[in-house]
Amino acid sequence: MFRPPGRFVLPLALLVVLAAAPAGAQTPPAVDNATCLGCHTDTSLSIKAGDGTDISLHVPETALAGSVHAKHNCVDCHKAMAEIPHPAAAFVSRRAMSVALTEQCRTCHFANYTKTLDSVHQAAVARGDRMAPLCVDCHGSHDVKKPSTPRTLVSQTCAKCHEGVAGAYARSVHGQDVSNGNPDVPTCVDCHRAHDIAGPHKTEWELRLPEMCGRCHADAAKMKKYGLSNNVLRTYLTDFHGKTASLRRDQGKPVNGAVVARCPECHGVHDIQKTKDPQSRVIKANLLQTCRQCHEGATDNFPGAWLSHYEPGLHKAPLVYAVKVGYSVLIPFMIGGLGLQILLHLWRLRGKA
Amino acid sequence: MRTVTRFSTLERAEHIAVMALFVVLALTGFPQKFYDHRWAQLLTGWLGGVDTARWFHRAAGLAFGALLAAHVLRLVASVVKRTTSFSMVPTRRDFADAVQTIRYYLRLGDAPRFDHFDYRQKFEYWGMLLGSAVVVGTGLALLFPIQTAQWLPGQLIPAAYVAHSQEGLMAFLVVIVWHIYNAHLNPDVFPFDRSIFTGEISEHRLQHEHAIEYERLTQGPGAPASDNPYRRLSWPVQLVVAPIAGSAFAMLLPAIGVGVVLKAAFDALPGRRARRRDSRSPS
Numbered sequence: 001m002f003r004p005p006g007r008f009v010l011p012l013a014l015l016v017v018l019a020a021a022p023a024g025a026q027t028p029p030a031v032d033n034a035t036c037l038g039c040h041t042d043t044s045l046s047i048k049a050g051d052g053t054d055i056s057l058h059v060p061e062t063a064l065a066g067s068v069h070a071k072h073n074c075v076d077c078h079k080a081m082a083e084i085p086h087p088a089a090a091f092v093s094r095r096a097m098s099v100a101l102t103e104q105c106r107t108c109h110f111a112n113y114t115k116t117l118d119s120v121h122q123a124a125v126a127r128g129d130r131m132a133p134l135c136v137d138c139h140g141s142h143d144v145k146k147p148s149t150p151r152t153l154v155s156q157t158c159a160k161c162h163e164g165v166a167g168a169y170a171r172s173v174h175g176q177d178v179s180n181g182n183p184d185v186p187t188c189v190d191c192h193r194a195h196d197i198a199g200p201h202k203t204e205w206e207l208r209l210p211e212m213c214g215r216c217h218a219d220a221a222k223m224k225k226y227g228l229s230n231n232v233l234r235t236y237l238t239d240f241h242g243k244t245a246s247l248r249r250d251q252g253k254p255v256n257g258a259v260v261a262r263c264p265e266c267h268g269v270h271d272i273q274k275t276k277d278p279q280s281r282v283i284k285a286n287l288l289q290t291c292r293q294c295h296e297g298a299t300d301n302f303p304g305a306w307l308s309h310y311e312p313g314l315h316k317a318p319l320v321y322a323v324k325v326g327y328s329v330l331i332p333f334m335i336g337g338l339g340l341q342i343l344l345h346l347w348r349l350r351g352k353a
Numbered sequence: 354m355r356t357v358t359r360f361s362t363l364e365r366a367e368h369i370a371v372m373a374l375f376v377v378l379a380l381t382g383f384p385q386k387f388y389d390h391r392w393a394q395l396l397t398g399w400l401g402g403v404d405t406a407r408w409f410h411r412a413a414g415l416a417f418g419a420l421l422a423a424h425v426l427r428l429v430a431s432v433v434k435r436t437t438s439f440s441m442v443p444t445r446r447d448f449a450d451a452v453q454t455i456r457y458y459l460r461l462g463d464a465p466r467f468d469h470f471d472y473r474q475k476f477e478y479w480g481m482l483l484g485s486a487v488v489v490g491t492g493l494a495l496l497f498p499i500q501t502a503q504w505l506p507g508q509l510i511p512a513a514y515v516a517h518s519q520e521g522l523m524a525f526l527v528v529i530v531w532h533i534y535n536a537h538l539n540p541d542v543f544p545f546d547r548s549i550f551t552g553e554i555s556e557h558r559l560q561h562e563h564a565i566e567y568e569r570l571t572q573g574p575g576a577p578a579s580d581n582p583y584r585r586l587s588w589p590v591q592l593v594v595a596p597i598a599g600s601a602f603a604m605l606l607p608a609i610g611v612g613v614v615l616k617a618a619f620d621a622l623p624g625r626r627a628r629r630r631d632s633r634s635p636s
Contacts (some may be wrong), residue, residue, distance in 0.1 A: 240514065243388040247403035250394040298499050304507020305498060312511070320512045327519035334523060337607020338531045340614065344458035349540055 030082040036074040037061055050092035063142035077104045095130050098141075102134040109135075115195035123199070133161065147194070151178050154187035162188075168270035173277070175270075184222055207249045210236060213263045235309040236263070266290050282308075356553040357570065367424065368549045371481075374417045379525055381410035386518050411496060418489040421482075432591050439583040440469040442595045443479070443602035447472040451606060455613035466564035473535060476606045477527075479599035484524045491517035 039045060040059040049055050064070050075082040078101075080089070091097040106113035116122050116135070124132035138157050139147060148154050155175065159166030169175040169188070177185040191212055192198070198205040214233035216222055223230040236242040244260040264272075266282050273280040281290045287303040295302065312320035360368075384393035384406060400406040431437040449465075450472045456462040470478075491513035494501045498510050536546045541562070548554045560567045583591055619625070 237389075243385060244403060246388050247385070247394070247397050251398060251402045295499055299503050301502040301505065301507040302499060305502060305510035306507075307511055317508055317511065319506075319508050320515055323512045323515045323519075327515070327523070331519065331523045331526065334607050335526045335530055337610050338527065340607075341455065341458075341610040342530070342534050344455065344610070344614070345539070348458040348460070 031073075031075050031084065033064075033074050035084070036081070047089075047091075049094060049096070050090065053094065055091065055094045055097060059142065067140070067142060067144045068146060069142075069144050077101075079104065093130075098134055098136060099125075099130075102136055105135045112195045119195060119197045120199040120202070121197060148187065148189070150181075151183070151187050154189055158188045165270045172268075172270060172272045173274050174272060184216070184225070186216065209262045209264070210242065210245060229309060231311065232309045235307070235311065239307075261294060265293065355556040357556060357559050358552055359548050359554045360552040362552065365549060365552050367420065370420055371417070374413050374420070375524075375528070377409060377413040378417065378521070381406040381413070382518075382521055383525070385410075386522065414489070414492045414496070417485070418493065421485045421489055425482075429592060432595070433588050435588065438469075439581045439591075439595065441475055441478055441599075442581075442583055443472065443475045443598050444582055447475055447602060448605075448609065451609045452613050455610050456617070459614070459617050461617060467562065468565040469563060471562070472602075472606070475599070476603055477532060477535070480527060480603035481524075482596075483600050483603050484520055484527075487520045488517055488524070491520070 037059065040057055041061055043056075043058045045057040046054040047057060059074075064072065069076075080087060089097075091100065113135075121133050125134070137160070139145075145153075147157065155166050155169055155178070166188075170179070174185040178187055192200070198208075210233060217228070218230050218233040220230045237246060241261045245262055248260065267275075268281055275282050277283065278285070280286065284303075287306075288298060288300065291298045291303050291306070307317050307320070310316040312318075312324060314321060380396070381400060384397045384400070385403070387393040388397075397403050397406055400409070428437070450467065453462055453465040454472070457464040494510060494513040495517060501510060501513075536542065536549075537544060539546075554563075556567075559570075583595060586594065
């Protein structure tokens with residue numbers, strides 16, 4: 001019987017690698033932190049960047065103390081610095097140094113690093129935008145903390161750059177509730193994702209939209225907690241706007257850049273309010289204005305064409321309900337009645353032949 | 354083979370136009386109605402996307418509306434000028450013919466004899482006219498929602514949406530079931546009734562399918578004109594009564610069939626049959 005030689009070689013190699021992986025944290029490092037801090041607690045320690053500015057190399061003794069990396073050693077991340085004296089390193093600027101050092105994160109956090117490669121932030125980095133965020137800009141460098149504990153931390157992190165939308169979010173029904181400790185309401189990353197953040201004006205983002213809101217708003221258990229209807233996604237999708245969104249989505253592109261009304265076109269994006277809030281775009285007093293964003297020249301009756309996510313019934317939109325019921329009786333009656341006459345005719349002819 | 358002219362060039366052209374537009378409207382309309390079915394998505398893709406499909410749907414719809422308007426105007430003019438024969442308008446006789454035909458199917462009587470248009474043709478014509486009015490009217494409301502809501506309640510727009518979509522489905526099903534049967538699959542005409550394309554009908558078929566008209570034609574110029582009750586009315590009354598009669602007939606024909614069958618079944622109940630026999634026999 002054929003037996004491939006060395007069939008245990010690969011699993012064994014894997015075992016060795018796996019056993020070695022956590023060793024970085026446990027076995028004594030090439031250079032211990034005390035050695036590093038021996039020099040780097042000096043507040044005047046610095047190097048000259050290519051642009052003429054000084055890059056401070058001072059690190060406070062407690063830099064890692066409160067962070068999730070508290071048990072790590074300096075050289076786990078600053079690998080090249082295990083060599084003393086340090087090899088020469090020349091950076092154009094402090095930012096250039098950060099760009100170079102951020103590559104270290106992927107040695108442990110490979111999955112999230114890979115996700116960032118698809119992100120709008122990485123696209124900006126690739127364009128050469130020095131302001132584009134690196135891992136450390138969101139997570140911190142030495143003081144890395146759990147990014148969503150408490151959940152309010154998420155929007156505070158994004159607000160460092162996205163000040164305008166973060167403010168609008170903070171005033172929205174979602175943002176207000178997240179500060180009250182509500183675990184259900186979305187933070188920035190629940191919609192935008194954390195690492196593979198898509199550009200909000202990109203097609204793939206646009207086409208993801210009704211489902212994104214539906215993840216929570218079509219969830220019966222979650223909506224029941226807040227006395228909200230979980231029928232909103234279904235009623236949207238069966239309406240003209242929703243059908244357009246679905247059919248355009250299948251083509252994988254919004255046509256001429258024109259996207260049909262989806263959730264945010266009416267409810268707002270970051271500034272979403274309760275539908276009963278006087279500030280809401282969809283409260284009756286504001287609805288006409290909201291329709292007019294697309295339907296220029298709409299008059300007072302026009303918003304009545306939208307059934308506000310209700311199913312037509314005797315109490316809501318009775319006319320639509322009557323038409324619906326009327327046809328669901330008429331069509332089977334008409335086709336059944338005509339079919340009967342055809343069958344009778346054929347039956348009669350059969351007898352004749 | 355001798356033939357008789359049945360349809361004018363204009364009528365034949367109208368039929369071809371309706372056929373072509375119907376196909377375009379169905380192909381571009383149903384993927385929107387059944388948007389969440391795979392075939393609908395594939396079809397929309399082949400048509401070049403939902404927006405292209407809608408463009409064609411609206412263009413064909415407007416053309417269909419124009420065709421309908423022209424047809425109706427022609428009818429109104431012919432009524433006002435008193436040149437129409439009202440041969441397409443259902444009369445009491447058509448209700449009776451429908452009942453008698455079903456009874457013939459059930460072997461309860463003889464087949465009726467028909468004039469220029471039989472009751473099935475009248476049903477289909479008026480059903481078509483009524484359905485067209487619904488889809489064109491609701492289609493316009495959907496194409497111009499802002500203008501519609503300027504004068505009418507907003508709720509009419511979603512109501513028009515449901516009506517347009519369902520009426521389209523019903524029209525499609527009636528064509529598939531009734532028209533395809535009567536013009537193609539019916540053993541009397543199989544595989545294909547050419548009259549509406551050639552404008553002619555053979556003398557043999559006329560004698561068979563429109564016996565009353567055939568007799569009138571063969572009697573020569575001295576024959577009495579067919580007795581049509583609508584002729585005696587003044588034209589404003591004709592313009593109101595004829596479409597009402599046509600629409601009522603279009604809505605009621607399926608019920609007539611069901612009614613006759615139910616009555617025949619009821620009459621055939623054993624107890625009832627026995628009692629009838631009793632009452633007929635001399636005591």
